[in-house]
Amino acid sequence: MQEKELRLALVYYGGVSLAIYQHGVNIEVLNLLRASKAYHGPRDFAEKQAAEYVFAPDGEGDGAGSTAPVYFDMLKQIGRFEDLRVVVDVISGSSAGGINGIVLARAIVHDLSLAPLTEMWLEQADILQLIAPEARAGRWSKWYFAPFMRLLFARMEREGLLPRDADPDIRRRLSIFVRSRWFKPPFDGAHFSGLLLDGLMAMERGGATPSSLLPPELRLDLMITVTDYHGAEKPIYIHDPPVIRDREHRQILRFQAVQSSHGLVRSDLGLADVPALAFAARASASYPGAFPPAQIHEMDRLVAARQLEWPGRERFLAANFAHYRQLGLKGEDAVLLDGSILNNKPLRAAIDAIRLHTAYREVDRRLVYIDPHPDHSGMTPHAGMPGFFATLRGALSDLPRQDPIYEELEEANRFNDQVSRLKAIARISNAHVEALLEQATEGDLSGPVTLAQVRHWRLTASNLLASSALVYNAWVRSLVLEAADVILGLVCRTCAFEPQSRQAQWARRVIEAWCELEGMFPADYHIPQTVGRDAELPAFGRFIVDFGIRYKIRRASYVIQHINSLYQMGGEAAGGPADFAAVDELKRQVNDCLRRLYIVEDPSFLPGLPMPAMRRLFRAEETGPLPDPVRYAADQRARIGKVVARIGRTCGLMGRNEEMDEVLSSPLVAALPPPLRRIVLTGYLAWPYWDVVVLPAMNALGLESSAFEEVLVDRISPADATSLCIEAGCGDLRGVSALGFGGFLSRAAREHDYLWGRIHAIDRLIDIVASTVDPSRRHALPDFSALKKRAFAAMLDEEANRLANIPTVLAAVREAIARL
DSSP states (O other), X not given: OXXXXXXXXXXXXXXXXXXXXXXXXXXXXXXXXXXXXXXXXXXXXXXXXXXXXXOOOOSOSSSTTTTHHHHHHHHHHHTTTEEEEEEEEEEEEETHHHHXXXXXXXXXXXXXXXXXXXXXXXXXXXXXXXXXXXXXXXXXXXXXXXXXXXXXXXXXXXTTSSOTTOOHHHHHHXXXXXXXXXXXXXXXXXXXXXXXXXXXXXXXXXXXXXXXXSOTTEEEEEEEEEEEEEEEEEEEEOSSSSXXXXXXXXXXXXXXXXXXXXXXXXXXXXXXGHHXXXXXXXXXXXXXXXXXXXXHHHHHHHHHHTTXXXXXXXXXXXXXXXXXXXXXXXXXXXXXXXXXXXXXXXXXXXXXXXXXXXXSSEEEEEEEEEOSSOOOTTOOOOXXXXXXXXXXXXXXXXXXXXXXXXXXXXXXXXHHHHHHHHHHHHHHHHHHHHHHHHHHTTTOTTSOOOHXXXXXXXXXXXXXXXXXXXXXXXXXHHHHHHHHHHHHHHHHHHHTOOTTSHHHHXXXXXXXXXXXXTTOXXXXXXXXXXXXXXXXXXXXXXXXXXXXXXXXXXXXXXXXXXXXXXXXXXXXXXXXXXXXXXXXXXXXXXXXXXXXXXXXXOXXXXXXXXXXXXXXXXXXXXXXXXXXXXXXXXXXXXXHHHHHHHHHHHHHHHSOHHHHHXXXXXXXXXXXXXXXXXXXXXXXXXXXXXXXXXXXXXXXXXXXXXXXXXXEEEEESTTTOOSSOBTTBSOOOGGGTGXXXXXXXXXXXXXXXXXXXXXXXXXXXXXXXXTTSOGGGGGGOOOHHHHHHHHHHHHHHHHTTTOTTOHHHHHHHHHHHHHO
């Protein structure tokens, strides 16, 4: 049975009240993930496909009882020929999209309900509740402005900023908003923070057993854009003058969760982190002029007033405001504005995160961006010269928010082209690689192997590459430099150097000069055939063994891909069926080795690291002359050697080659049928031959491991979901009006947008899942149109009572479903 992951990286655009539409999308994304987790509960294929195996809702009341069973049945039908798992491992968001990205990430990592947030959006996202009490206009506030309101409304209607069918209540609310406090933000920032804090805390399952929708051995990265009003001062190192300084106002607040085979090993999205998440949401959605800027102090006061605790506060500040502390400032004093001012479409953050994620099975990688208000193709540019105020508004607000994404998408397309070529190179190299490994092992690979054999082959397999010295020596030199970069990374983190800083560049030259002195850069990188242990390797080989973390990560990832291929094999060609339980355990053990390798590059997880000695050796002043790196390395050669040896011993405890040798020579591998055993061992021992081929391309692409795959881009928006339409259209959103505040003007508008968010998400998510299936299986494909119809109907039955203010829309949607 072929295993595949559909991995979604989600990007949420800003859009003020269009957050309500995005919340509807979130409901369906979460339902799809719940269905995927439920379907993959059993390991046995027959149990998954049993007629009595159906989705069982957990009673959380956030839609799982409606559309999740449909998604479950879709995956079950696909599962007849392809074991498809759907996961979300990257989320980025800006402004209103930042709120929804935070909510979804927290729900995924801790398997929480979105129902409390649905009620919050529908009940409390009202413009009269958001306005600060002291700022709200009374009956006679700005009475002199009343005669102009009719003209203002007429102008807004002509410009499409106000629906022509806006009822008197909407006009009354808009009038109060316009006549409320001027020259200060009318909305109450503290009240908004309280709403976000309450909503995120209300998601908790009281007394429930800890659970997660994040599959084992997966990491979720959450990135929320904010605008730093004062900016972070960044040194830029050029030739002359050596240093110039600039300010970076684009900032990203980062959160992460890591799931192991034994449960969550890290989460920045738990109950202890709710104040940090609420603050990130508040900061990212601080629309200029409407909300006051956000500061940590506001959340501190709110937490104190609620008599709550914030145990994750220091970790949040250390992770996201370290640049403030390096300048002698406090992160609490940072003044943050709406993230959409400078980064309304955080695609770049998601693309960068994707490249750092490893994969343990075949992956169909999708970058899905949720755009509630897409640009309409074919629009005619407005003619004429803009007026004074229109020019100011465009320069200060509209134009930055509409910054196009073609550069990011062009980069994604270029990346895909390069990955496709890299895969083609790997395919044509396969036969040659297998022949080299057969020669290196003298034909003994198909039989039983011992620990000593695996270790010897691992140490000497690359010698066959030495016949092509031009390629081999350059490759080993790159591994030595990679290992030196690991030391440099630890030094920079320990000494708080920016990676491109003057001090970091000096430390790099010192480390490389020391490597030269220690014989790491010989003319010939030959390894004697008699080597049987790591300690017998030449100096450069021992250095790679100690610090070749990235090489080991690539190798372990490649082994996992080979193990994954075993699930698809069986019968006579494979020498008999594999024991999937044994294969699962083998993969778990390799994953454990891989996970420990990632820990090595974070000093906080290395208690034996000689940090004081590293600081004494490499701490350098930001200004003033630095010692000549070559002379400094020579003068401090012995001290550097002692520090490097201590770092090596610490790193060796976390990522020893011997661990992988033992796993690959264990009874788990010995018990595999010979053809399958050969596949696993080939993935491990032949890695040097593959690395020679793929390393240059991987460095150019910025990939972390050997798990390279194309990134296809999909969009969820009102312009793309056209399976279900009514006479009024396919879901034109009310939140677009009033400069994006339309959803805050009436509950009916919020219900309307929430409903269409769910409809569009059902439509597009089923399309995205369908697009992963091999077209050659058309005869066995599910009826995706029938699944959509069933999901639409189930969702409408569930929401009919809640959405009591839009009966006409509900009736029209029900009629449209019947026509499908």
